[in-house]
Amino acid sequence: MKKICILTGMEEKAKRKRNPKATKKAILKAAFDEMRLHGFQGASLSKILARTGVTKGALFHHYDNKLNLGYAVVDQLIEPLIYDIWMQPLEQSINPIESLQNILRTSVQRMSNHADIGGAKSLLLGCPLNQLAQEMAPLDKGFKDRVNRIYYHWQREISKSLLQGQRNQQVQLTLDVENTAMFIVSSISGAMAMGKRTQSLPQCLEVLHGCSEHLAQYLEQLRA
Amino acid sequence: MKKICILTGMEEKAKRKRNPKATKKAILKAAFDEMRLHGFQGASLSKILARTGVTKGALFHHYDNKLNLGYAVVDQLIEPLIYDIWMQPLEQSINPIESLQNILRTSVQRMSNHADIGGAKSLLLGCPLNQLAQEMAPLDKGFKDRVNRIYYHWQREISKSLLQGQRNQQVQLTLDVENTAMFIVSSISGAMAMGKRTQSLPQCLEVLHGCSEHLAQYLEQLRA
Amino acid sequence: MKKICILTGMEEKAKRKRNPKATKKAILKAAFDEMRLHGFQGASLSKILARTGVTKGALFHHYDNKLNLGYAVVDQLIEPLIYDIWMQPLEQSINPIESLQNILRTSVQRMSNHADIGGAKSLLLGCPLNQLAQEMAPLDKGFKDRVNRIYYHWQREISKSLLQGQRNQQVQLTLDVENTAMFIVSSISGAMAMGKRTQSLPQCLEVLHGCSEHLAQYLEQLRA
Amino acid sequence: MKKICILTGMEEKAKRKRNPKATKKAILKAAFDEMRLHGFQGASLSKILARTGVTKGALFHHYDNKLNLGYAVVDQLIEPLIYDIWMQPLEQSINPIESLQNILRTSVQRMSNHADIGGAKSLLLGCPLNQLAQEMAPLDKGFKDRVNRIYYHWQREISKSLLQGQRNQQVQLTLDVENTAMFIVSSISGAMAMGKRTQSLPQCLEVLHGCSEHLAQYLEQLRA
DNA sequence: ACAATCGGGACCTCCCGTTTCT
């Protein structure tokens, strides 16, 4: 029945017509970009729509309101992003310390591959998880719970890995692995924040490399 | 049109008496509080006015616009605050490493003394400098320059102190003092961010103490 | 939150039924009226809304901002209005001089038919095109270009007509038709301005008739 | 008593200190400029103050409110200005027609001598009297009465002159001198309005010269 | 005479969300 309406200008229609999955993804991506640039509160639905060409009707069809859209960004974009960069490389690790050092050394490069957002280098926008955490955790429980859950996973992956390292006699047995994982995540977050605040790519890279190196040396001393 | 209302409540009058200095300070403080809770963009001038009882006319008289008010908050409140907590205690230092460790150990306590803001513990609102940096550095050059200047001073105080320690043979001579200062500031910032994101005082304290301890131990290894 | 109020006044509904075309026209008309009374700068969007019963959301939907609303008033209301009164009657002219004289003699009557605006006689508000030109031409290029385009058309219609009259040996061949058209439009504009400034209907009519008569006599002398 | 405060930075103080006449004049001139650029309603007291360096206290000391300031502009600046350009040259006239023609021919030059206002050529801002008349006559009786009084004087000077010309047998006896004076003033006003609307100095001059010439020729035909 | 402080309102912009229609 629906497809009877044959009079479809092809490209136009092909793009615009009924592609719910793609539409939803497009909105999500645009929302993510807007939020990276202006924060959640500063993100404007109108600009998100302008980025996508989608209309307000479509947006509110897929997401009940701005808040849920924000939640979806965390769940479907930010969490996987954090996982890919920081957690996944740790899973098939043989030596946790060396893996962590390796992750640190390559993360800057891997993050640099992320596409620019609104003409700004992704690196200069800092860690999307931390950005949201700092802005929204005190204001909204939904965001707070989500970001804390992700941080919890992140720290747990590291502590699990360190624990395994202790079992394999690669890591000092006296080490409080959970506390250490927390420190590692904290320092990474701090480094990205310091990089972001410079708003200058060379300075940012300098900060990130400098801090990475310091952290890597710190890890070196945790060996058994 | 004249308001003959002779029945003057004293408090009313006491408040309304011309007191430009106090008015300006009150606006500034209210603005600071609002910004800590909602960020700069989310801060509402109306709410700032409501906090102070000052009217729009007065605010507009003392600060040209929201942006300049924000700048004043950085210059007149945040910078001294950072200075008092992190820089000033370093100045009469005898041994830089011990001073830094001492600062770390006492900073949580000192920051806890800060008055609550809108019913929220100041600690759970994180570092005001980092908050502003993360939100506004990419959006406004005025904020970017201000926060970067403060961070620069902060790092320089630490590196100066470490350099003096090298001269006194208290600190390893091979140490890159500037890079190390950067790492210290970065880690402190990261720790406060992680504490904030929990939005729970006990967890926050746990994070801060844990990270402080780690950083203190790291510093221990920098001794000559 | 739901407004269950079942007692629907019919009129309410009749008004509130979606009718974008009508809504847009209503806004435009109200804007025109406000602008005639208070000028463009003095026109208040709130008052325009009050005139129509339309809400801010609807207005913002149909017109991006006040400026574009103003432009639309020029393009869609003022230009046709000028055309109907001054240009259209010239098109099927047989003798340009007689046509112009005729237009002058009847224009006052035709303009008097325009509905009052905010309780004020339309005539006492002068020429809407000149009003806007005088206020906005120095302030905004968009308005300047629009009003100048209309004046250009107006003068061209007259000069075309005079030229045709020269071909038909009804108008002096030595006449500079463009210059003359300019003088005619200029004098008409001046007359309406003088009428408006009196803010008294009888005086205004006296001015308009007096000037019309003078101009008609002047035209008489342009005959071949 | 007052002059005891000897510690006066000379230039600074000399300028700022107590010169009521000069202050009042400065405010008036700045108000005139602002009103020429933005109209009376659009004129901002703040900008007027900025133009002069005077403070609000001084302004409201000399003028009760914005309206009275506007009235003063009309009475003390615009009226003399109109008088100088259009009326005064008529007084010692020997032949009214030739005088009027002469005034027309020289007025553009004389008006061009007026200083620029806010970077805009005075000519491109049109006739200040007509500007105010068109904007404010329908809105405020005070303005309406003032501008009408000036126009009345202007027309009367011309009609008096023409009447004298009739007595001297220089002007047609059948002429309705008052009506004619009205037409002359009206055409002058129209010409300046058309010049202004172009917002281009060459075009404006073309309009003014063209219309002047037409009006001069018209006057030629009024000779006895 | 002039300066600084303060009062509060009006304005346009912009925003998020609802409702109706295709």
Add this chain to the structure above:
DNA sequence: AGAAACGGGAGGTCCCGATTGT
């Protein structure tokens, strides 16, 4: 599923003027 119309409200800016202080 998507598009368009519409509802209100809040936000920052700016403004005129009143008040108080030299």
